Amino acid sequence: xxxxxxxxxxxxxxxxxxxxxxxxxxxxxxxxxxxxxxxxxxxxxxxxxxxxxxxxxxxxxxxxxxxxxxxxxxxxxxxxxxxxxxxxxxxxxxxxxxxxxxxxxxxxxxxxxxxxxxxxxxxxxxxxxxxxxxxxxxxxxxxxxxxxxxxxxxxxxxxxxxxxxxxxxxxxxx
Ligand code: GDP
Ligand code: MG
Numbered sequence: 652x653x654x655x656x657x658x659x660x661x662x663x664x665x666x667x668x669x670x671x672x673x674x675x676x677x678x679x680x681x682x683x684x685x686x687x688x689x690x691x692x693x694x695x696x697x698x699x700x701x702x703x704x705x706x707x708x709x710x711x712x713x714x715x716x717x718x719x720x721x722x723x724x725x726x727x728x729x730x731x732x733x734x735x736x737x738x739x740x741x742x743x744x745x746x747x748x749x750x751x752x753x754x755x756x757x758x759x760x761x762x763x764x765x766x767x768x769x770x771x772x773x774x775x776x777x778x779x780x781x782x783x784x785x786x787x788x789x790x791x792x793x794x795x796x797x798x799x800x801x802x803x804x805x806x807x808x809x810x811x812x813x814x815x816x817x818x819x820x821x822x823x824x825x
Pocket of ligand 2: 673715
């Protein structure tokens with residue numbers, strides 16, 4: 652950890668393959684959009700320093716690098732994670748329906764105090780929308796977690812979604 656950093660947080664990205672997790676992360680960590688991201692093997696992660704009130708937080712965000720396709724995310728992926736960004740694709744209903752499975756997995760492997768942020772990505776594709784914004788919000792309210800629709804392509808709400816999660820982690824841990 653950097654000397655000038657007050658906290659190091661680990662957070663994980665989860666959700667079905669193709670929902671845009673890797674592009675959300677590259678937006679947040681490098682402020683760029685990769686149009687064609689290749690699924691690689693192993694875990695990838697990115698860091699970003701964020702100021703939360705008077706503290707400097709180093710957020711370490713883990714990305715699955717494709718194992719979610721084989722439902723092969725292991726417990727070590729979740730170990731020590733204080734936050735999870737659970738992502739679905741608003742243009743693919745099946746990715747919204749998978750959320751039940753992902754929430755179960757989070758409850759099973761994740762810390763009970765883990766902050767969960769639900770994210771409906773690809774909000775730029777409104778003409779292809781299969782999940783209404785109210786459905787996402789409704790589920791989040793039911794689960795007591797925060798919710799935002801984002802577009803990694805247009806860079807809409809990406810910063811906000813990550814910062815909301817990081818701020819909540821800070822609140823829970825301090
Ligand atoms: P992952 O499997 O969840 O990591 O998904 P990726 O980040 O690899 O993205 C899957 C595909 O969706 C890629 O072709 C991206 O270019 C595309 N994509 C990701 N985010 C968005 C978005 O916000 N809008 C649109 N239109 N496409 C996106
Ligand atoms: Mg990916």
